[in-house]
Amino acid sequence: MKEQLQALVQELRTASGQEPADLHVTNVHILDVFTDTVYPGSLVIKNGKIVAINPGWHVQARESFDGQGMYAVPGFMDAHVHIETTLLTPEALASAIVPWGTTTMFVDAMEIANVAGLEGLKALVHNNASLPFRIYLEVPSRVPTAPGLETTGGVLGVEEVTELLGSDLAASLGELDPSKVLSSREEYLAKILSARANGKVCNGHAIGLDWDKLNVYAAAGLSDCHESVVYEELFERLRLGIKALIREGSTERNLEELMKGVIAHNLPTENLLFCTDDKHVNDIFAEGHISYNIQKAIDLGLEPITAIKMATINIAKHFRLDHQIGAIAPGRYADLVLLESLEQIKPVYVFKQGQLVAERGQLKKELTGKYPEFLNSTVKLSPDFKPADFAVPASGKQAKVRVINLYPDQIINFTTEEWLEIKNGQVQIDVEKDILKLAVVERYGKNGWVGVGFVRGFKLNSGALASSVSHDHHNIVIVGTNDQDMYLAAREIERNQGAFVAVRNGKVLGTLPLPIAGLMSPLPAVQVMEQINKLNEVAKVLGTDLPAPFMTLSFVSLPTVPELGLTDQGLIDVLGHCVIPVIIETA
Structure with missing residues (x-):
């Protein structure tokens, strides 16, 4: 309180011309948000605060800045x-x-x-x-x-x-x-x-x-x-x-x-x-x-x-x-x-x-x-994690499934029911219909759960995209055309302790490491921007036409945005706030 009181005394003395200002910004046109007007003037600044505008006394200041007639x-x-x-x-x-x-x-x-x-x-x-x-x-x-x-x-x-x-x-x-x-x-x-x-x-x-x-x-x-x-x-x-x-x-x-x-x-x-x-x-x-x-x-x-x-x-x-x-x-x-x-x-x-x-x-x-070291080791996959965790088992020849459908430029989604083929006891994706697998892999080393569903809107014709940024739980989210590439993408994220990843045919095509909590890069902004741009281009090679595919991926599993979400526990009915089956019926 004493320091704040002393600072206020300094500011009031400066406002009345009794003490030099830290900065005097001159020759500006001031936008006044209270009257919706613009008027010419100068600003007297002390302790980081504006203390006077257009004072009627001569301003003494440690530093002066000419605003060159610009709008402040x-x-x-x-x-x-x-x-x-x-x-x-x-x-x-x-x-x-x-x-x-x-x-x-x-x-x-x-x-x-x-x-x-x-x-x-x-x-x-x-x-x-x-x-x-x-x-x-x-x-x-x-x-x-x-x-x-x-x-x-x-x-x-x-x-x-x-x-x-x-x-x-x-x-x-x-x-x-x-x-x-x-x-x-x-x-x-x-x-x-x-x-x-x-x-x-x-x-x-x-x-x-x-x-x-x-x-x-x-x-x-x-x-x-x-x-x-x-x-x-x-x-x-x-x-x-x-x-x-x-x-x-x-x-x-x-x-x-x-x-x-x-x-x-x-x-x-x-x-x-x-x-x-x-x-x-x-x-x-x-x-x-x-x-x-x-x-x-x-x-x-x-x-x-x-x-x-x-x-x-x-x-x-x-x-x-x-x-x-x-x-x-x-x-x-x-x-x-x-x-x-x-x-x-x-x-x-x-x-x-x-x-x-x-x-x-x-x-x-x-x-x-x-940043503290504990933030650099937040991705801990289960030792039992394997490609088979991405399977959607079913009996019969066809399965009617719930599909998450993307809206362009929005995070909300809508549900459709689609028939997909069953082969070798597993529900298959349909690239021609743009129905791909979507998976969420628990990444905190607590239970090893993997939730799997289906999504339309990414338009991948091969490979997989994965992210450790997955709102709001931030488990690993993966969209892909095959289980092996999805598995490899998750392991690449684990290796980097967080990342955006693009994979095709068993090969990692691009990675943006995000080791701080699996959410952020320690690199300067320009370098991160360059890496995102490169990775987005790689994603296009896999077939997607989304302008920001990894941003879309990070939101698609959100369990609080209608109509469907996906977590490590399964498919979520957002409005009903419950886990629901991916498969509706088989034939």
Whole structure:
């Protein structure tokens, strides 16, 4: 408290011209998110905070920065993201997102928590203060995501969640799927109450809910949702007081459809926020980060100031942090982006807390992170694991099976029932119909279970693709045309202690090692991007036409996204929250 008091005295003295500033940013056009106006001015910064704008006294400062007449806008924010899905450590991720103007990330770290529990989560954010962007934690609410239906490496109960919610790092309770709320499961309701007691909001994941169920969801206190796919879903959520996070990730491309509806209906936007949720590093480098969401909204016809507010003050207000971030105003952190134009979101300079952290597309200082050794040994396959574990045994000549069918650019799926041939007592795939095997292999050394089902949408004509990133349990997920290649892919992941892998005819064609919790690479962002691009090209050789096949693979088994999921325990009826048979009947 004493240090904070001294800092505040310094800031107030600087604000009144009695003490030199640390930085004076001059000659800028300031975007004011409170009045939707732009005006010329200068910014006085002390202790990383803006303390005065256009003061009437002569400014003395240790450093001056000429803004060259550019537009000064608040640093961009991502309202909901899983850092691990970028495949990068936070340190490596900085070089990808900060030059695009992102200075704040609201991070649901459920991925690493599912792998390594509370200690893994703490390791992910241990370097927060030294990063050129700030992390606020959306405390994972569902670790595991589908208790009783999957095997995970870690568990966060009410006690652990409450501990995290009490920290200054925490901004909210992380996304809570409908099954936990609609069935009034007391463990999860207790986590909601803990968030309320700590003054934190609760993030939602209201996928596939009709009006009546949305009412129940809202009544429980879930305050946002990033799962709207069509405008009508977004509108319903807003009507019930649930803020809509408009997502644009690698496989979930929702922005265009939603923003067209918002613009066509002239819908108020103060309760609309931008997020990426899950976006691979190669897409960030190619398109941008939250800057891409802003730019695309502008290109669709939204006013630039309105689009920028959806990435700044709207988010800050939602998380009850607008007294610290989200605006260029006294008392707020000096997180700034300087643009040459409000219509073209191409950051020239980026400041975090009054420090210049990126200039003309480049991070000023590259960072490296050090992670505990236990995170580098999380893949432990059963000693009894063998190719025969991928068999789907059946008697007769044909089997009617349930098939997971992919939707383009979405993580939701739909079910069909298909007849497949039985040979040698095993159900066969059908490459011509694009019906392939999908398997999830338990990778924590706990039980050795293997769940097997069928999927349509990958279009492989040979080989297998595999990943140790498999939401949210993060067991090994594999899609393939034959059991031997699927087995080899799993062993290659074990050898690398996590990886994306492509295999054909008994040969590993490509590997991206992900040894940190089986989720992230220790390499710099550019190198990871290059390896992903190469691996995606290899996947195309196997026949797939998916733009991000490994991102799709990482979501296809998710046991909380309708209609079907797959875990190491078997095929999951998502809405029924139970394991169901893959085979319906045989003939």
